[in-house]
Amino acid sequence: MHVFLVLWRALRAVQAYAEESVSELEMCGSDFAVLEALLHKGPLPINEIGKKVLLTSGSITVAVDRLETKGLVERRAHGTDRRARIAHLTKAGRKLITRGYADHAADMERLASASLTRAERETLIRLLKKIGYEAAGSLEQGEEENTA
Numbered sequence: 001m002h003v004f005l006v007l008w009r010a011l012r013a014v015q016a017y018a019e020e021s022v023s024e025l026e027m028c029g030s031d032f033a034v035l036e037a038l039l040h041k042g043p044l045p046i047n048e049i050g051k052k053v054l055l056t057s058g059s060i061t062v063a064v065d066r067l068e069t070k071g072l073v074e075r076r077a078h079g080t081d082r083r084a085r086i087a088h089l090t091k092a093g094r095k096l097i098t099r100g101y102a103d104h105a106a107d108m109e110r111l112a113s114a115s116l117t118r119a120e121r122e123t124l125i126r127l128l129k130k131i132g133y134e135a136a137g138s139l140e141q142g143e144e145e146n147t148a
Contacts, residue, residue: 003131014111021107025100030055030063032104035072035089035097043088045078072096 015029022032033053038044041052050060064087067073072093078084089097112121 017111018104018108021104022100024103025096027066030059031067032097032100034060034063034067034087035093036101038073038087038089039094039097039101043076043086045084045086046075049087067093 019029022029025032027035030053033055034049037049037052044052046060046064047057049055049064050057053060055063064073064075068075071090073087074090075085076088078086116124
C-alpha cells in the first residue's frame with residue numbers, strides 16, 4: 001500500500017507541476033495533449049486522438065470542439081471513409097503548440113534533472129514500466145476470466 005500512496009502523491013504533484021507549465025497557454029491539460037498528439041503524430045481521426053491521450057469519446061469530441069472554436073484545430077473529411085473526420089492543426093495551432101511544447105518539455109526536463117540523476121531516471125522508468133505492465137496484465141487476465 002505504501003508504494004501505491006507514494007506513487008499516487010508523486011503523480012499528483014508532477015501533474016500539478018505539468019499543468020502549471022502549460023498554464024500560460026490558457027488551456028486545460030487535455031487540450032494541450034490533443035494539440036501535442038497532432039503535432040507529433042500528424043492529422044488523426046478524432047477517436048484515435050482520444051485513445052492516445054486517454055480521453056473518452058465524449059471528452060475528445062468536446063476537446064476538439066473547444067480547439068476548433070479557438071481556431072487551433074480543424075476537422076476535415078476522411079479521404080475514403082465518409083463517416084470519419086480527421087483533426088488537423090491549423091497554422092495558428094501549429095505555431096502555438098510548437099512553442100508551448102518546447103517550453104513544457106524544458107520545464108519537465110528541469111524537474112527531472114533537478115531531482116534525479118540520469119541513472120536514477122533510467123531506473124525509475126524501468127521500474128514504473130515493470131509495475132505498469134504487471135497491473136495491465138493482471139487486468140487483462142481478469143477480463144479474460146470474466147468472459148470465459
